[in-house]
Amino acid sequence: MNVTVAKTDYRRSKIHPKKFALLVACAGIMMMFAAFTSAYIVRQAAGNWLEFRLPDLFYVSTGVILLSSISLHSSYLAFTRGNTRIYRLLLAATLILGLAFVVLQYKGWQALAAIGVELTTNPSGSFVYVISGVHAAHVLGGIAALILAILHAFLLQHRITPARKLRFEMTLIYWHFVDFLWVYLLLFFTLQ
Amino acid sequence: MTALLATICLILISIIVVQIGKVTELAGKIRGEEEYQEQLNKRQANYSLLFMVLFLVATIASALYYKNSMLWYGPNEAASEHGSSLDSIFNITLFFTGIVFILTQILLFYFAWKYRGEKGRKALYMPHDNRLEVVWTVIPAVVMTFLVVGGLDAWNEVMADVDPGEEYIEIEGTGYQFAWHLRYPGPDGKLGARDYKLITATNPLGQDWTDPKNLDDFHPSEIYLPVGKKVRVRITARDVLHNFYLPHFRVKMDAVPGMPTYFVFTPKITTEEYRRKLGALDLNGQPKYPEWHEPVDPSDPESPKRYEAFDFELACAELCGKGHYAMRRVVRIVSEGEYEDWLSKQQSYYESAIKGTDDDPYKTEETSEEPAVSETPAEAPGGAETE
């Protein structure tokens, strides 16, 4: 796709520029959530703050997304080892887990509303909706990437070219990132 | 038609501009690039020097010219006690930055002039000089430290809230689109509770009439304050952000809906005294500040002189919508006696607008029974306010 980036073997860092760019982008996304959580802390310190327990569904979804990370990573390993069946299978499993995560988040919001914490009840609840919602949007982006990866996996012959490896690695990095991000957010909500 | 004219003008200008450009390019070709550049350097270097001189003269002269209209010079001394400490920090900062300003501007343009390119001259190869660099890192650092320490010292003093046991007058300013609503606590010295849900056309501040502290609160249309008494302004907003700004008193604080703020200050000069200062005469009996002796209305020489009509003003200094520029109230600083006089003439808002109406919680069928107001100032233990 991009031929002008020549294969430059003198490059100091071993990391591929595109992968590096993705990491930089993750840093940007991280800042967005850092802003949300700082705002949360500042607002919480100002009082008039409704305390509530996060519905258990959010813990279930955390388990699901952690699993999906494991399955995607295993799929990647299978890909590099040339094990086509496992590679395809786990990739599909990851997609299902990813979708399940989003659905569980949605159920989680419903559970929140059911215990009386609606979007507009109190900023403490609003923050949970907004932050987890924006996170879910980022997961949807990951799901789009997964769908692309699945199309590649099932439509193309399994060949381990540098380009395909790179593409897979980028999907993997991003998926791990949104996973890690959610764990951070969950810990944040629980411990705050 | 105008559009057509404008377009034609623009086209004409473009043609002229382009012609100027072409001619000068030719000149360069005729004379040979290097020589031409040298001549250009000389001319532009001279312009630089000329600009530097004119610029410095213009800045200094204009500063002197406008000096007496600026707030901490001439007759415009701060009208509050803390104000003069802020003004002196301004002047100290002006002193240091002024020196730096003049020196660096001179060096910049002087070097540009002095080291204009000449044929055959070689530039000095001087990539760095650690000693110099340390010097000009340390000097600003020291000056900054000095300024910070002085500034913060004053800041923390000015912004401190009143001490618990202290005597002070509390007043309230509420910004709304587009005016200030003022409230005084009345004889009990305490502002009553408010709830924004209670706001109606007749209850503009949402005062809770079941709170007895509210019953004597009054809503003047001007700020009256006695000279020399500490004042705590409670600053609130009803709709969007506003800013309670008293330029002559060096008072400024945002009014935030849902979060009362405050500013504490002590007026130190009455409006009358201030007017006299503006209108002062010098030893020869001539006005010291002639601009203040001009009539208020330039077309009517009989109208009062500017200094006679002077008043302190309250303004808004946070963009709050289309009427932001006109949220004016007059502030009058008077002697203790005049203040008492004025106070005694004020009628509580409850008395004048609420009592006996449907909003009055004390309203009874036949006669409105006098609720226990103000006669014996409630010695409410604990906080001066509730909200």
Added chain:
Amino acid sequence: MANVETKPVVHEEDLLIEEYGYDDHFHEHHHGDKYQSNFITTYIFSQDHKMIAKQFLITGMFWAIIGAAMSLIFRLQLGFPEENMAWIKPLLGKWITVNESGVGSLAPEFYYALVTMHGTILVFFVLTAGLSGTFSNLLIPLQLGARDMASPFLNMLSYWFFFLSGTIMFLSLFLNTGPFAGGWTAYPPLSALPQASSGSGAGMTLWLLSLVFFVVSVLLGGINYITTVLNLRTKGMSMWRMPLTIWAFFVTAILGLLSFPVLVSAFLLVMFDRGLGTSFFLSEIFIGGQALDHVGGSPILYQHLFWFLGHPEVYIIILPAMGLVSEVLSVHARKPIFGYKAMVYSILAIGFLSFIVWAHHMFMSGVNPFIANFFVIFTLIIAVPSAVKVFNWIATLYGGNIRFTAASLFGIGFVSMFISGGLTGIFLGNSAIDIQLHDTYFVVAHFHIVMGVAAFFGMFAGIYNWYPKMFGRFMNETLGKIHFWGTIIGAYAVFWPMHYLGMAGVPRRYYRFDSFAAFGQFDLMNQFITIAAIVTFGFQVLFVINFFYSIWKGKKMTTRNPWGATTLEWTTPIRPGHGNWPGKLPTVQRWAYDYGKDGQEFIPQIQPLGKDEKEGH
């Protein structure tokens, strides 16, 4: 290749590159240069960084003209509030109300809309996208010896998101309720409540949408710049050999990457408050005869989030200008930039400190006065690296052999402006003084001089200097010099008197001053400022004419390195094609500032060190 040199002249640069260059087998990957195959991929959806740079520049100029024209209209209001404005009714329509006697006046709503649009357009579209977007794109690959950006595709997207953002903002000008009118800082509740101001309805929705796309553009660009600088430097280009321009763009991109996402967060929360009834920033509001349900929000929280972006943003604007000026001054003084390492460390220090000073915009906003102590200290610390930079620029001129061109004049003008405006920052940063100066014309004077005018000067210096690299022709020098003198005199005439207004207590963002006796006594000064602004605008027209005329008719570039500069961009062909160097990539042998060393006029970066030559700095 799009190399237009006809005669096979032998260039010294080519020989050096041939001998020492690095062969990355560019041609083998590049059959027929598929990117430049037709008009659309060459001029519109181009992925060539040089074309994208031009797109950013010309779009930025478009916005600069619109933004400046707006300022003229509101300056007319301030200078001549009684004057008949009916003549612009054809343009502004219902925002000019004409009374019985035929005298038209500008509606206050629209005055505030103009001020707001002016601020937003100049800060974001012109001085962020137009400045950093243009020169980061143009110079990062060229000065680092890269074929293009790390991802030319994302780079193209970055421009088109900017374009989309601009289109949306432009459309908002024609809304029936008018564009957003609550100031470029968009503080809620004014910005969150459609009842609060006519521009806060659809106008604000489009404003938010536009700026979210803008942030996407900045981030796509920034990711690319950072990656390119870290990964695609040519052989020998160590970080310490990078020109200061690149350092500046690099740190700018990092600042943008870390601060713009925070703005998106703030905007999202505003959107929720506006549309979905949450109370992040709203509390206890009675407006339009109605008590709203929002309780518990804090408008101050928004200000924290906004200024966490807002302050770095001002450095995002000025750092690229600083980088360009450092390079231009050094090249035209024929001297190495003085204190290269100190300059780099200053950029880094400014970049870092800019993240911990944001609350100096909020001293009077009702935050706990105690916190102000920290912010005062850090704010005034920032003045130290800024001062170091100024001294270093002046020392760069010392002992030079200065060639006066439009570029170097604007470089010198930049330093003058930066001094004048930086020094007033020291007043404002000291919270005790800021009590009086906050939200007065003193602040307007401060940031227009230090950021507005100075950044424009940096941009002009850059344009005059690199125009030959962009278009293969020169801009007219005489017109450039007239432009410079007109602009520096005009800009000072416009903004210097505003200090006095501010010191007299006149608040900013006032539609007219005569409601107050204290603020209404400066009619003459306001007229003077308005006239100066119109004249200064006239000189910018000169620039625009010069710019477009020279694209087609300017003096042709006949040598590759007209300024005698050391950096890599001048080793490319006069009109470089996609990929920048036709053959091998140049390799870098020395730092970027060997001017006047060992009696040589200049030594290009591609020239190897002599036998026992020690490297520059």
